[in-house]
Amino acid sequence: MNFKKTIVFALFILLTFNSSAQEGYDLWLDYKKINELEYKEKVSSYFSNIELIGNSSTIAAIREELQIAKAGFEFKNHKSGTSNKLIIGTHNNLPVSVKGEIKTDSLGDEGYSIIALEKGETLVITGNSDIALLYGTFGLLREIQQRNNISNLEIEEEPKIQKRVLNHWDNLDRTVERGYAGFSIWDWHHLPGLIKPEYKDYARANASIGINGTVLTNVNANSLVLTPQYIDKVKALAKVFRPYGIQVYLTARFSAPMETGDLETADPLNKEVREWWKNKADEIYAEIPDFGGFLVKANSEGQPGPNNYGRSHVDGANMLAEAVAPHDGIIMWRAFVYSEDDPDDRAKQAFSEFVPFDGKFADNVLIQVKNGPIDFQPREPFHPMFGAMPNTPLMMEFQITQEYLGFSSHLVFLPQLFEETLKEDTYANGENSTVAKIIDGTLPNRELTGMAGVANIGTAKNWTGHPFGQANWYGFGRLAWDPYMKAREIAREWLRLTFSNDEDFVQPMTDLLIDSREAVVNYMTPLGLHHIMATGHHYGPGPWVDNLSRPEWNPVYYHNADKKGIGFDRTTSGSDALSQYAKPIEEKYDSPETTPEKYLLWFHHLPWDYEMKNGKTLWTNLALHYQMGVDQVKEMLSTWKKMEQYVNEQEFEKVRMLLEIQLKEAKWWRNACLSYFQKFSDMELPAGVPEPEHSLEYYKSLEFPYAPGISPSWN
Structure with missing residues (x-):
């Protein structure tokens, strides 16, 4: 290559890198140039003298990450005589001179230690496995990105949850159910031959926040993914992920023995069915020895399951658990079940189906429970199952993708x-x-633990559609590692890694992030309202919907608005769902006077003129909350407009435009919902709340047949 071509090539790489950063592809791993000269000089000296011990694929990944960071930070090479040193190695492999000064007995397989020795001249990252070293390396880079002093570090961290998993609701045709960032990143058609760089970058990003598992396919499962052709494709992805400590999991369609195995039944107590699943597990593990296991959605929203054969969830889960147990695999069995044939309150049904089987599931079964008893609403009380199954490992399921929270808009x-x-x-x-x-x-003491997050990742250049959707992916990973972290701490950390360390940016933007969730609750579902989104796509308001085939699919089922009042009575005078909670909660929430106002209409049906704690009527408070939500988005937009100097032009403009959309849609929510509820309350809007711009019929007429994320199989 001649000199001219070399210059052109270098410019191309530079422009590509800058474009990538501009569009947010690098996520929180955008190792920006360090301009603080004194800090840069001190930190870069460690990078000039690195002793990385080992030769595994994970060690190679650490070496590559350090090189990427060194280039991004623009560290210069110091002379070999520099006294500072960075040592990275498992405790067993550390040099004798430092080994005795560090203890790793309590760190398990994934925990790490970063410690400065010899008055800060030697920095050591260690743990009991190469994966621990990878986590520690990302931990150190996180400190540097935030410009923290690393010469006196003394960090010891281990994950508090064992299985930290992303659930991809991705289909084999590359559509993503409830996905708002484009198509699936898994290019199934070209696998296993084509390994896209995104797969490795996906693994890097997840490892950097401690995620150690990924479920590649939709919970509304396709049995085709269990065939040899697709196992070969999954094997290729597992190979990319393995150096980063990420296990692959698949969703198991319960009827797969019939659909791909030529059996006439999928009865979990049938000998041939049990043998089919054992053979299938053996087949997968032969190709992917570290395969994690199966995630199962059964007897929910039309999905097949053990109930089809008069069997219980225990029968189904334990059958699959038996198949993967010889390989140390696990089963994540979803508790998201409700039936159109059950007239009981939908909020009660999962509890009723699972709690009687407490202690009867196999040891390698995690029951995966959504955070609330309905369905990923902007606000729900915690699922009562979390307080009622002491003898069963329960796995939290959060939704990172914003199915009910305005999508990636x-x-x-x-x-x-x-x-x-x-x-x-x-x-x-x-x-x-x-x-x-x-x-x-x-509580109680058990080893098998887990947290799952429904991914918001797609083929959008910045992975998540909305630039700030990245914060939700990041925050999930950090909380899966340590569920006691504070959201404010996570917000500050992500902002500093992604945008700027300037406090004039970090402080107001942290406040914006922390307030943003309450804003969406206010302009969508205040005071305990829930599931009043438009049908199917869940985009925009639809409190008037009452014509769906199943009662619990209709928003009117949840708000029960009538001339007498609004809300769902879940006390003893109503569905008695409140009795599924422990006595202190039941007693407190039984009265509207002692129920936290954020859950008021979740548990009570109250008159429109019910006097609340501020002395104003329920109707007035409801209307003011809707207006408050709009005002909060206005404030978010105003704050963002002051941040232009701290972010690149592309991202600034994209977020500004999206906030304009959000403000417009917050007003839509306010106007549509208040127009609808006002016909029952027959009360005037309070001062400060404007009259809706259009008639109720106008809002009811709006249709969005091609809204993203629509699927006939709802989750």
């Missing part, structure tokens, strides 16, 4: 929602029996 910082759920007290074992303690195995 709206800025909503979901770690605030996640934290709210995790710190709720279940009273399962007395006071301070938080949801976090249930799922991390503290």
